[in-house]
Amino acid sequence: MAKAAKTELQQDDLSVTADAGYSNGKQFKACEDASITVYVPPNRSKNPGSQEEQLFERKDFSYEAEQDRYRARRASG
DSSP states (O other): HHHHHHHHTTTTSSSEOGGGOOOOOHHHHHHTTTTTTEEOHHHHOSSSSSSOOOOOOOOEEEETTTHHHEOOOOOOO
């Protein structure tokens, strides 16, 4: 999909984000070969219970319909 977006946008280089399901060597290599920089979170089965590594949850984002985007909610405190 990233390659199709790059072609459609007529870009020499492209940066994209993807979910952890695309976090594998084959996908990374294909994007690297196509001059696509990929930002993907590490694979994880669940959020850890400790506070050592703070991860985002769905509730941490709000949808802005007018801009058709999600925005991180501000942390309180």
